[in-house]
Amino acid sequence: MGREMLKDGSLDPPPRLVRYATVVFAAVTLVNLRNDHSADEIVFAAFFCLAAVLNIVGAKAMADGRAERWSRAHPVLNGGILVVLAVAAWFVLLSEFFGERIGVLAGFPIGLAFAAFLIYRELNRTADQPADDAQH
Numbered sequence: 001m002g003r004e005m006l007k008d009g010s011l012d013p014p015p016r017l018v019r020y021a022t023v024v025f026a027a028v029t030l031v032n033l034r035n036d037h038s039a040d041e042i043v044f045a046a047f048f049c050l051a052a053v054l055n056i057v058g059a060k061a062m063a064d065g066r067a068e069r070w071s072r073a074h075p076v077l078n079g080g081i082l083v084v085l086a087v088a089a090w091f092v093l094l095s096e097f098f099g100e101r102i103g104v105l106a107g108f109p110i111g112l113a114f115a116a117f118l119i120y121r122e123l124n125r126t127a128d129q130p131a132d133d134a135q136h
Helices: 002-008 016-032 039-064 066-073 075-098 100-128
Strands: none
Touching: 016 039, 039 066, 039 075, 039 100, 066 075, 075 100
């Protein structure tokens, strides 16, 4: 649904202000690492820095189709990035409310299952569509 909306122009990439706010938030988490070197703070900083990069670069790449072509050309790397993002997101979410130990014990398997479901769905979606790489 989202890809089609980006392609037909009914859904725009995030506004510039949102992209800049993501970069500022990532910078704040990096500055926070000066005082606190715990594992959860390092994961938080890495997650928000990766989210900022994806928010800035990925938004335009999704809008013009580069991201879809790249993900078809590199399915293993695409799946690896998805696993890292899903596990980190669930860890950040759960450790914020339930503590670091629950964040690791529950966030890792939930993130892996979520990423596996998304990868399975993507593989089924791309298997049904013909490859149009010769056009690009």
